[in-house]
Amino acid sequence: MKSPELVQEEQTVLSQDLGGPWFELPAGTDEPPSSGVASSMKFRARVTIGSPGTDPARVYISADSRYRLMVNGALVAAGPAKPSGRTWFADTVDIGAHLIPGENIIGIDVLSYSTSSLGNVSVQRTGRPGMLVRGIIGETDLSEPAAWKCRFVHGRHFRQGRNTLFLGIQESTDGTASEHDWLQTGFDDAAWHVPATDNQQPFSGTPRPPLAPRPIPHLTLEPVPIIDVKASSEPGIDWSRLMRGEPIDIRPNTDASVDLDAGVLMTAFLSLAVESGQGARVELTAAECYEQPPTDLPWLRRKADRTDHINGDLYGDPDQYLISGTGTQEAPEVYSPFWFRTFRYVRLRITTTDTPARLQSINLTRTHYPLAITGSFASSSEVYGKLWDVSVRTLLNCMHETFEDCPFYEQLQYAMDTRSQALFSLHLSTDDRLIRRAIEDFAASGNPTGLTESRSPSVEPQFIPGFSLYWIRMIADHVSYVGDRPYTERFIGRIDAVLGYFKDRLSPDGFVISAEGDGVLWNFVDWTEAWRTSRGVPELGPRRTNTIATFMYIAALRSAASIAGFCGRDGLAREYASRADTLTEIVRRGAAWDENASYYRDSDGGTPQSVHAQMWAVLSGVVQGGAATDLLRRAVADKHLAPCSYATALDLFDALRHAHADERIDWKPWEDMLALNLTTWAEDTVSLRSDCHAWGSVPLQHFPRYILGVSPAGAGFTNSVIDPAPSDLDWAEGTVPTPHGPINVQWKRTASGSREVTVSAPPVIGLTLPDAASAITEHPATGRRTVTFTLPPAGRTLQKPLAALTK
Template sequence: MVSSQQSGLPRRLLLQAGLAGAAVAAVPLPAAAASPRAGWQRYVIGPGRRHVTPTAVIASTGDVRNPEALLTRGGRVTVLTRPRPVPPPAWPTGTTATASSFHDPNGGNDGTPTTYDPGNAIDGDPGTFWNDAQPATYPAVLTVTTPAAITLPGVTLLSNSDGVPVDFTVETWDGAAWHPAATVTGNSAVQAPVRFTTPVTTSGVRLTVTRTQDTPRGQYTRVNALWPGIVEPETPPSVTVDFGRIVVGYPRVTFARASDDHPGVRLAFSETLRFLSDRSDYSRGAPGTDQYAVPAGGADWLDRNGYQSGSQVHAEGLHGFRYLKITLDALPADAPAAQPYGQVAVDAVALEFTGYLGAPGSYAGWFLCSDDELNRYWYAASYANELTVDTFRATDCDPRDAASPTLEGKLVLHDGAKRDRDPYVGDLAVSGRTLYLTHPDAAAAARNVLADLADHQRADGFLPPASIFNYGLTLFEYPLWWVTSSWDYVLYTGDHAYAAGYWPHLVKLLDGWYPTVTDGDGLLNKGLNNTGGYGDYAFLPRAGRVTYYNVLYVQALRDAARIAALLGHHAEADSWTRRAATVTAAVNARLWDPAAGAYLDTLDGPVRHGQDGNAIAVTAGVADPARATSALRYLGTATRQPYGNAFMDNDTLPGVGGATQRVYAFTSYPEIVARFRAGAADSAIDQIKRMYGWMTTHDSGSAAWEGIGPGGEPYEGGFTSMAHGWSTGVVPALTTELLGVTPTAPGFTTWAVVPHPGTVTWAKGVVPTPHGRLTVSWEGTAGSFTLRITAPAGTRGRVTLPDGTGRTRVTVDGRTVRGSLPELGPGTHVIVAR
């Protein structure tokens, strides 16, 4: 739930926007149609054109005239006015500052080290700050010493919005001892005037912080300034607009005019109302905003990465966001190029959209069923995936050290719209399938990533998970996702040339590197071959023989065997198939916990049971039907949350708080698939509705949060990506499992239709193939089940009717069939079971 206090927006404006005290549905999901057979096109969320404009003005502060004019181009303009502020008081020359600790410097936007030492609190520049060392220890103490005694009525504490001191004391020095001057508790203000009871003459001020706000990344204190005197906070003029959904691209602001004193504007972006403030919810640069100095004659400003004036007035360029806050303000360091006062008239605000432009005409595949909620989630997730399909550019990749000349200018699948704007192959295992089923014309986005990672294979066979750290990041299981994603790409596209071209890399990985981390039982063992420090998809501190790593290994070996068979390498196909059987047997013998009726997370640590390992054990065929039913039953009771199923059943993972309350759509996807395949379609649909229903009806309304944490909040606060490709698994789950359509040979030369209806009474859709459209629809009633298939030329397939359809008589194209159903060729076929 989002309150006006949480968002920092005036309640009056929130009420006008219909947002106060209510969950936020960020995407314009349409109301249910009068007819359940209404066309699927009405669910499409994409903006329809590259030039995207906001849908609402939700707040304004300070001196702003005509804020609503931002929604219409031409005619009236929005005018922000701010008088020249009185400079804050400065410390006398020669004043020094020390602290109990401070953070080490790190690289800034231009490569210059950013410092966090105590002198930043008294340097007169609010853009710099003192940051205590990490991990923080309290009390955190800042001591300011003047060369001679001065008289103070009080002090003013200016902090960062992500490091606000909550409880603190202020003391003064009389030449012999420290004396209390003020005590503050429960502070939440970024700028906090602290008045002394009576003015104090002193040569020193000591600030002692005993508590700061909790942030997703811990607690820390950030003091931008400790001013010697009382500075009352002012409200700078600002306007906040809502684009109605998360968008990605280059912001554009058209200024009609400005005063001639170089007024600046600062743009802050957020995917959520919850984390909207004077700073962006996530920023690749230290200021947390994009800056622009408005010329007197106005300008049509397209926000691109770089500096407007020498090394001043910096903007990041591309952003992923829903909300945009424009404030008449400037950084002190940007003077005189930009000043925090004057007047600007804004004619229009827009965004030049850079993601895949999804529209009804662009969808090669679609889905529709009798359950309106499922339809909404399918298209909402597809839109989230469209936001991640973009050209790789060093100017807007994230992190900055992910820049790669071999990816530059190529279409890729980024992790998210906001971050990470770097393709990770684990995410591709989900987002790639979503892409193939909706917009296969962009399949090169997946191939480009897979090929580039293979081209950077290490000499020992290990494959990097992404381009970050010059392809140096080490995630233990991510090379296995490269194998499965490569097979998915070949399976859906039929690109034999890719399989043949990267065959040597596959052999080098599976017969070179992974044997070096395999123990005597045939199990992968993280820690062998100096892999103890390797991470995984969530950088979890797991080591030793982990179920998830090993069942994914089984899946990768079987997928690799399929690639080998396709290319005629039968010796490798047989070898990898035998190895998969060995690992399967070892997992069932060593990692099954009969007491819980589920697979252990690891043999080498406290007893716990993970969603990832248990789910993939089912989808990879490691679990027999009895174990599959038992493991899924256990997950359904031990990890259930109102917003999905948690990824762990207890909190014994060291350094990972709230594991039993953390939900990843990434690891929930295989569990949902497993439930469909294990004959528990109703529970799969229930899990979809809890997780995707929560995401789409809570701020920001996106269907693809990177992760959900305690209380159903974004699991890493504003840092969380709210449009993440790895969370779009509802698309392939509903198409391949509920509708039931999957390829069984590369390029859909053969396919299977195996519906799992559950509570759904009818479903239909189109699955794109290299041969043309594969159209499937089915409808079930109490006494019959009817399935219609139109298959393109050059394909053939098998059908398995769902259990419980009452098949006393089955007809295929009007002819009664006894026994197994025949293989179907091209053309239209109708199967009826009564």
């Protein structure tokens, strides 16, 4: 966390500089090249210092739209944090560790997305390439234009790509038009320009937005090795030398390629260093896996064993680079795509001309949100251990400046995905800064209709009505696990607006009536095979009565009631609860129920079609007790009902546990992914598009909450239920982080089949144990509260209320 002193310093710096000045290229001195979806500009400053001290050397920086900050050639930071609504962020970067006595070069590479193309859909832009920077390093005031030289970058073309449709990060770069030594002290920048500022030229275009301090920490920048060489076209080249840090010589007039294996799927910056090789062409293709030729790029893929390079190939959008040949052993020519790539495999292809080329190195720098993980889980099941590890890896790959749906294809923050990811991260860490950022992002996207956008931030609006309800549930989760009342109170108005949208669309017989989908509104529910042609939307009939949306609305009303109650809005809490109760009674006796099949329909007619309707009937409280148990046990085993995919597995497993139908929880789909050699969880089984989608990281909640049995029972984890679910495991143990300190649980099975449970928790947390717990003993300990108890072989007494443990 930031120190109070740093927070105050950031606020002081930014309060003095709101609105500018930003640095831009002087008008008439250079023109941005025609470069596809974005243009690129470089800024360079020389700073001289004596012996580096221990005091911070802070730089405050923002850009329209992206920057990469280098000090003496080393990548130090990439940003800024994506804007949220109308608020843009300025990053604080301490560059002290990268400074040396004497002259230093600070280089900033700025990427500016066009307002006339999608580019990276999650990144706001004004269409005015520029950079803001503050800070005094040595005797140099970096806020002064005279401290800098700048120019547009020629020979660099950014394109949208076919696979990375929403990203616009693919590059074609002409190295012969580049100045490779611009980060070196001896570089002659006489032809570069002193930047202009906003107030030095006539106002034009969109005004610069207000700035706020970056609300999240900087991304990790961790060098990682290449693990293996998977396949190559030139058997005479020993590509394994790259793994030993040794150069490789490519003969003249050679077309050579190699597939490099990173070992696991990751997000990382790529960098290539070469000597000589004038005119040679390089392609870097990042790919998630080996696969058969896609059915429909980028949407429909054909995948089996992800490591099968014999029967599969790599499909991705290549970055292309033309080697200038100016690199030497001491000062190689370096090419690095601007933004990180997502891959397990990287195909490197080098086509030389009459001149040989020497490949010095290819480097991977892994990057993701620096989540401080303190939560853990282990058990007698080796498979569960693998499920946990893959889930953590998947989640981190989908956490950067926001939560993301899939880092390879979109890097967009969707509310349904984010609610799951936020909940997973709360079981790993007490760091909730990215969750707060997500809640604020969706609040800022609110529409006059009441809905929040389905994905935010985004320059292209899209609305999935159910996703606004997931946003409400995300806030309710945050209340349970963190419990910050002043923070939560800010969102009451937007929550009420979302609920108002659904209230206005209720029919007299108790259905939410869903509007027809169009290019902006999409009634998505799940990626299940039965809804393939409708893109995840159930059949709603001529009236467009939506049973699933109705149940989701009831559940959101109950979540909103708990939020309002936490914020002291008791009257509003009662209103939401009353609306939920009234609608529940209407739905229970209404046309959604099919008496013959004993299931809920997806609409007001036809036959029952999905597990989803039954699942949401339980999660909303419309069906309870033994009826809920019977309903879900039948539904998940019924082959005539559309099953839940990975996307809705979190809700399904929660519903099964709530209904005491734990035996129906099935991890086989995850085991099947392991058998296909995935190292992160796939998006779905319908499109087979992304191999990294964190809504599948369900073990990160399920194992701590149900196998260890730890869940919050009061806002901010002031109380906790300790209720391990029935299990066939021999033992389990782990740690669940809370704002008050960790809760540790371990249990083991005895010869009689009962389970002996030990809980250690901060003394400020009230504990509630199962009614079936016996032999309860509290053990004195300094600073901790340790309790042991025994659960009978049959598990807990499922129909009895939990008894509070007296402190």
